[in-house]
Amino acid sequence: MDSLSNLELSLEESNIEKPHNFTHLHFYFHDTLDGENPNTLKIISPPNESSHGDFGSTFIIDNPLTEEEDISSKLIGRAQGTYALASKQGDLALKMDVIFVFTEGSYKGSTLTMFGRNAIMDEVREMPIVGGTGVFRFARGYALAKTTLFDPASGNAIEEFNVKIYH
Secondary structure, three states: OOHHHHHHHHHHHOOOOOOOOEEEEEEEEEEOOOOOOOOEEEEEOOOOOOOOOOOOOEEEEEEEEEOOOOOOOOEEEEEEEEEEEOOOOOOOEEEEEEEEEEOOHHHOOOEEEEEEEEEOOOOEEEEEEEEEEHHHOOOEEEEEEEEEEEOOOOOOEEEEEEEEEEO
């Protein structure tokens, strides 16, 4: 038996948990850049002499996740991470690395990690879910994001998320 066959056999016989649950999550992501208590802060600005506009602007977030679009609806967690304007020309796209931290209900204490490209001018954007912790250990799937509110003056936005994962 070659070493690859031995590895496959040992993985099959191991006690490693294998993904077997499918979960669909629906929530709202509140991105607030202005006011007395913003949850999104710009941490990197492009050089003043940049001819590429906001390309490279980077933000750090700790955004509330709610059950409904209204910010006063039930808080179920936080979205923590960074996003950066990653396209120089053409469509506007963000590079996002976000951890959804669940603080309520049966998912309390669990997280999901989303890492991918967010083409923000598209009506619906798909980004990969690449991992998780707690009940979402070994998570794999995707998140569909749709902007439900955007204020160009402040940059504030609300995103509706539908997340489908195996874990």
